[in-house]
Amino acid sequence: MAGGGAITTIDSGIIEYAIFIVLLPMLAFPIILFLGHIFNGNQTWVKSAKEGGLIALPIMVASFVLSLLLIVEFIGASQGEYSIGTWLSFGWIDANTMEIDDMAFGVGIYIDHVTVMLLFVASFLCMLINIFSIGYMNTDPINDNRNHRFYAEFVLFCSGMLGMVLADSFLWLFIFWELMGLCSYLLIGFYYEKPSAAYAAKKAFLTTRIGDVFLVIGLVMLWNLFGSLDYDVVFYEGNIAKVDPGELQLALGMMFIGAVGKSAQFPLHVWLPDAMEGPTPVSALIHAATMVNAGLYLVARMFPFFANGDMAGELVDLAFIIAAIGGITAVMAAAIAFVQDDLKKVLAYSTMSQLAYIFTGLGAALWLANTPGKEKYAIVAFGAALFHLFNHAMAKGMLFMASGSVIHEMHHAHHDTHHHDDHGDDHHDDHHDDFDAQSMSNMGGLASKMPITATAMLVGSASIMGLPFIGGFWSKEGIIANAWRVALEDPRFFFPAACVLLGAAMTGFYMSRMWLKTFAGKPKTEVAEHVHEQTPWIPIPLVVLTFVSLSSVILAGMMFTHWSSDTGYAFFSDKNLIDGMIYEFEHVFLNPDAFFFVLTYVAIFIGAIVGPGLAMALYGGSLKEGEKAKPWMQPIVNLSSRVNKKRGFDNSAWANSGLSDALRERLYFDKWYDAAMLKLVVGFANISAAFDRNVVDGTIKTIESTSQKISTQVRRLTTGSARDYIMMAALGVLVIYLLLGVMI
């Protein structure tokens, strides 16, 4: 079923150079590694090249600029493909004609609205987090002389992410997908000497590998249906029409399991919190802003199958499963985030929960696309999910960098106070004592000491929570509204729809809790009193991303949710910016449909008032006497302090309950999985190994020793050496041969 035609082939323009977006970082990988190996410890290398950081940065800037040029050419309406060549060609017996056909896997670049959006997210964040890394990694003595490894793996990862986004077939998507997995593994295990990091790296790779196995099976099934994995062929309407819907749904379902693993969704979510063992820039880039989006990207790529007229109504079950997995994860991860004390772990569970939102949004969009007459809503729902992906990536990247900034300064402050106590101590010591720079119990009251970080954290949290007008608000409203829109039609969707609504309140609670515990109240330790911002590399990306998050209203006004999902939608042609913003405000706050009108205000109420209110009551507090935060944060601190005084309550009963323990134990998933792996699988393997040694090999040994005995008895003359056996064998051959000769 070869032969495509869904996509315009483009032979010229900036797309010819698009391959360099991927190749540049990929080539930088060996270069940085090699230079780092040679110049390790050299002062010029450390100071001027930042141990590779300043080699990686221009590369990432170049990739970003190229990406921008590409985006400008393709944003909005156009989509296209640029074929580079054939990678594999092979023969295939057509079962109907019994003839051998020539088949091939190609290589190429494919661009459409989804690509454009993810390309921007990936290249932009890679560049910003590279800047951040220079500030974060190169000032910590624990990283001395191994930062080149960090930057090499960092650029290789960027190459994988950008490659996955630009690939023109599911095969190359998968290839780059695995490349990212490798880099994730290497970077989680960056501090290889720590057993916890080694364990976390293995866990991450293995858990995602289980998903990948299903992804491979799904791809194989898809290939079998279409005879190709190129988007050009599989998205072609004529080809989709010829495929059996049941088989297609199965293939896509298998691929979805791969997405579940990569995007850390229930039940393959266990690796993401442990992945925080990696350096913070890695958490920010890979485990929050880019790689974990790969699963979402894969599901988003399935849109054309659902939107095909011939598939109408046939794939809704899969759409429901996608939404339901999202719903379960959204609530579960948010609940576990309630009890986390580690700053990065809260963010990890928050990432999980927000990705689950996007899955629910995509599920709803796919359901709408697969239902005749709902195409109009499908576009908006799909756009909302993608928009949330964008907002979340920006906000979460920023939150992780801000958390990194806090942890970094906590470390430094700890180091300094340590020095005040006993002079002349080797500074390596502070990595071995039990002070936890990531624990929120050691922080508090940092709002006045780290104004830029606190602001970034505030805006990022607000964006994740969906506080009106900021960042994620616009997209989260869209996801909740569309989930409910589907629920009104298909009662099964009440489950994910209720989950995302409940999740909004939970997000409000745990994000506020995190900010308040870190930045409001009095400093809880001496270390927290001595914290201050110092290196210039860290705040730059924070400030940039703060503005991006704040300005997402402009993107909303640019009808992001429409053009990001509808290739036919001409960019800017429909409405100008002001009209667009007015339309968006009307649409959200004054929805003509009574149900959605009420729903919006319920969501805002629980997400922006109930959740944060509870968090303020429990964790609010004013700063230390005489200290003041910036004017935009001081009212929030004051409010939290007032709520805490008036409405504060004792939650120790809840905190000591069994449910709370279960949440601290991450609902026992990790324990069970570890037990299953170690007891069942490894146990079985050990038994198998013993069986192989004793029974399979034992049989042979018995035959051997018996024949040896016989031979020594029959022919007592020889010594029992190898010659003996050869003679035996030759004799045996003769006998068997004679027997055969008689028989035939």
Added chain:
Amino acid sequence: MLVIVPILASILLLLMTSRLNPEAREKFGAPTRMAAFIISLAMFGVTTMMFLGQIGDVGWNNIEFNNFEFKESYVWIEQLGITWTVGVDGLSFPMVWLTTLLMPITIIATWNEKAGATYFPLMLMLGGALIGVFVALDMFMFYVFWELTLIPMFFMILKWGGKDRKYAAQKFFIYTFTASVIMLLGLLTMYFLMDTQTFSMQEMVVQASGANANGVWLGLEVQKVLFIMLMLGFLVKLPAAPFHTWLPDAHVQAPTGGSMMLAGVMLKMGAYGMFRLPISLFPHALETFQYAIMMIGLVSLVWGAIVCLGQTNLKKMVAYSSVSHMGVILLGIASMQPLGWAAALFMMFAHGIISPMLFAVCGAFKHHYHSMEIGAMRGMAKHSPWLATSMMFGWMASLGLPLLAGFVAELMLMIAYWDAYGWLIIFPGLVLAITAAYYLWSMQRTIFEGGEATQPPESLHGDPVPDIDNSEKVAMLLLAAFTILFGVMPWIFLDMMDMWTQSAMKFLFRLGGV
């Protein structure tokens, strides 16, 4: 030429050194090593130039089934019709090239081994015999070289092996020799049953296909018996479960160079033989036993992987992983798709590059830490970064990371397998996960952990922890470079393999198309 020169040279070197006393023989180690290295390098140069077109001008991607290039034929034993006939095609050339590639690399990797004067000549003899197997077009000649490969390997294990080398060498020899005797029986029976008796493989294929066109050559029952006899010899060599137990013993006891050649090329003799003889001659029997071959392959694949997970010895684990990977070849054959056969051929080739790297790593581990136990050494990334990097690269290549050679074969196999056997694909899928599990787990316990607090293993007796030396580094880098090369550009050899499989299928099963 490629066959004769190394064997003659090795015999010459062996003769020269055999008359020396032990001390002089020690001194003679370096010159024989250099001689062996130069000869093997020259052979690599010749095959590479053959491929690139400097020697002969062959359209490699257009060689059809049963056509051969660089064909030479001389009468050997006239009375019996035995000839010295050699030639290469899309099936054998990648293997020949691989052998010539691995010989110099193996010599480099074991450059500093204190091996005396006979080790490297034996290596040369092994290489020559292996090439002989791959290029032989005469059945008799094929069998002679098939058995000849055993001799240098037997002595390599016996003389330079580990603690139980005597047992392992005998087991290796008897096991595979018995199997090849059964194969010989099959070959001879076939010879006597033929209408026009010939030892020429090319003519046999013509004769068989002519008879198969209007019926079944020799009758289906005979075909089945012969097919089983021939396959038995090749299955033991591959090795496939349940005949695999000689492999771990042989590998664990064999010296590094021996292991590298054993895993890299010798195992592939089995797969090569299957394609060259039973499959090319008995397509009907192949169709009959298709399912059985698949089951043997599946059992090897799954069983090998599970047993790997239960190993505590690094080299044994890698040896069992070979069993597992060789199962893929049988699955490819059983898929009965050109794609599956090409996957099998590419698996032979890819595994031929990757597994020597795995064994080189194991050898270096043993060499430097005097231990093979997983967990004897932790935090290798700190103490021996080069070895740790090589190990991680090899492990990752072996578990099928994309853009490295192994992935191409696995991907192709999965596609062909799903088409033929549907949901049984869950087992190869499972193996993908188990493979990742045992490799990652072993890395967690060797490369990672420990850090500054790591104590060197007890087997070092307090000596400082060494990293690999320069010759080992060069060998690892070369193998890694070729793994990447064939992972990124698989078409270099895949295209000719594809041509061979497509034309073979058309020829054997009378299919149309293209």
